[in-house]
Amino acid sequence: MRGAGGRAEALEADLRDPAAPAAIFDAAEQRLGAVDILINNASGWIQDSFTPRPADRFGRPLRAVTAETWSRQFAVDAMAPALLIGELARRHLARGATWGRIVGLTSGGDLGFPGEVSYGAAKAAQADYTLSAAAELADVGITANVVHPPVTDTGWITDEVRRFVAASGTHFHVAAPSDVAKTIVFLTSDDAALLTGNVITLR
Template sequence: MPHTRTSGHVAVVTGANHGIGAATAGALAARGVAVLCTYLRVEDPVDPGTPEAYRRHRAASGERVAEEIRAAGGRAEALEADLSDPAAPAELFDVAEQKLGPVDILINNATGWVQDSFAPRPTDRLGRSQNPVTAEAWNRQFAVDAMAPALLISELARRSRDRGARWGRIVGLTSGGDLGFPEEVSYGAAKAAQTNYTMSAALELADLGITANMVYPPVTDTGWVTDAVREAVASSGTHFHIADPAEVAETIAFLVSDAAALVTGNVITLR
């Protein structure tokens, strides 16, 4: 996909220290967008079904991503923030406005991913450890994947309206489906809530020129893909590819461009 310029805009990208978030920050910066790379370093427990590289990626700093963008001539800042804190969304927008300018692009990519199930076995079908649904894990999952996106969308809407803006973009990342997300039940449920918030935003914020869409990526190799995952994709009747984060980022970059002004209120499934 050729680059579609989106110069002069400012984006907040959550979960931007690795994977799709980092790739999206880079793709937007390459198109002239100033980017606040937000992230939270997470120390996941050792899991025989999860590659060590993925654990390192999750524990990485987002400053590296911002430095790479600046080295390439772009504008970027990095800020570590825990999105389970209700005060975090306003803080992110304050920092972005102070250092980069008014925010008009929001990429809700961060996840409080929990591997849980109603009937947990020692490992799931891919060899990853499973846990039962608990109040603690549920609270963390929904705080990051449902509450934080809702508050971030609300912050973007309020500030856009206050300054009389007439352009904006919201893109969220989702997973799961109509039958939920077996073996990752709280993750799937929280993403469903985020999808609902985003679809409502598409309708309620249309008068501000703000579009809102969700992207459902294919299996994306952010470091967690193992041979077992590759075999599962190859034998699946619904999965077509294992994507690179940069491929997903290209779709997100298109959705925030002027060329996608009529694309709103959609869950866009990539295969």
């Protein structure tokens, strides 16, 4: 966006804090003006399982599901997105705005998310919040969609993960973050005005 003449600002926040969403919006409005677009892309990823082995197939450590693993994951991946959506909607309505975009990111699977059960459940909750927003906020000009990216190389991809993707019948690519960003940019554009209430799976 900077290349197109836009501005970017960094802000550190703890999304486990219920006060963080309002503070984020306050800071964004002070620095950049009214917020019309919300991308829920943060994650408190932690790997837990009902039957934890020492490590998963990629060598990443597993732990048992506990109140701590559940609360950490749901605070960042479910509560924070819900509060951020609510904050966007409240401010949008208060200023009488007529255009807005919400995009959430999920990693959900058809059979839950074995080996990362709290992560998968929290992402499923976020997707449900986003689809509810699509229905509730359509009449005030806000679209809301969920993107399910392919395996994306954000620094954790190993050769074993690449072999897993190559052998998979459901994973077609290891994507770069910029590849996923192109879809998000489209969903936040005027050209995507008729796209709302969807979970869009990228492969």
